[in-house]
Amino acid sequence: MNIRSFLLGLSIIAAVLLPFLPLLLWSVSNQWFYPALLPQQFGLRSWQYILSTAGQQITEGLVQSTSLALVTTCCSLTVALPAARALGLYCFPGKKAIGLFLLLPIIIPPLCVSMGYHLWFIRLGLAETFAGVVMAHLTFCLPYTIFVLWGVFTDYDPDFEHQARSLGASPIQVLVNITLPMILPGICIAALFSFLLSWSQYLSTLIIGGGRLLTLPILLFALMDSGDRPVAAAVSLVFVLPALFALLVNAHFLGRQGMTGVR
Numbered sequence: 001m002n003i004r005s006f007l008l009g010l011s012i013i014a015a016v017l018l019p020f021l022p023l024l025l026w027s028v029s030n031q032w033f034y035p036a037l038l039p040q041q042f043g044l045r046s047w048q049y050i051l052s053t054a055g056q057q058i059t060e061g062l063v064q065s066t067s068l069a070l071v072t073t074c075c076s077l078t079v080a081l082p083a084a085r086a087l088g089l090y091c092f093p094g095k096k097a098i099g100l101f102l103l104l105p106i107i108i109p110p111l112c113v114s115m116g117y118h119l120w121f122i123r124l125g126l127a128e129t130f131a132g133v134v135m136a137h138l139t140f141c142l143p144y145t146i147f148v149l150w151g152v153f154t155d156y157d158p159d160f161e162h163q164a165r166s167l168g169a170s171p172i173q174v175l176v177n178i179t180l181p182m183i184l185p186g187i188c189i190a191a192l193f194s195f196l197l198s199w200s201q202y203l204s205t206l207i208i209g210g211g212r213l214l215t216l217p218i219l220l221f222a223l224m225d226s227g228d229r230p231v232a233a234a235v236s237l238v239f240v241l242p243a244l245f246a247l248l249v250n251a252h253f254l255g256r257q258g259m260t261g262v263r
Helices: 003-027 045-053 055-089 095-107 110-124 130-154 159-166 171-199 203-209 216-226 229-257
Strands: 029-031
Touching: 003 029, 003 045, 003 229, 045 055, 045 229, 055 095, 055 130, 055 171, 055 216, 055 229, 095 130, 110 130, 110 203, 130 171, 130 203, 159 171, 171 229, 203 216, 216 229
Parallel strands: none
Antiparallel strands: none
């Protein structure tokens, strides 16, 4: 590794981690008043609070957020894979209209979407349920997942599948040994998008969940309203670290696998 590559990598790491430095300082401060650049008094009060007094709520929020994000990601990939394959490989009437329709949940303000869903979910018995929140998250995650995989299948060559079938491979063998390995980097990127979007959902979770599903974003906003900045900073770090870990694992995996098949 030459000096230029090292400095570039160091600059990227610094640019990513620098915004978290104030959060780290707030989380270990007992007193920090303007105009001081550093806390006047350091302490671990905030970490003791979230590990003891609020430990059960933090654990519940962490488990709930992780469960919602993982289930949403799995459902999003399950729906997006066949849809993106059809959009990427075939030309048919209404294809552009479908692409525009997929953009609507992104263009329309999330508050309007969530409020509209809430009225329907009350009638369907899905309000204040885990399944209802997952369906609300899918509205925002599914378009991104489909668009990422759509790009993957646009550059995908189905002739490899035809050749495998001509050699006697079964549909399952073609899927496992040909299709999935070729589109795996794209699946990882789409899964990461879906996971991070679901992980950070606050408004849809609050409205559809009715406050019964306690996630880390809901806890974080409640603590920010309380005015206790050290505790809010500590919870923010707890909220960010799993997402950052998922991002680093995904980047490491893609770095080893390459970006074959991804535009």
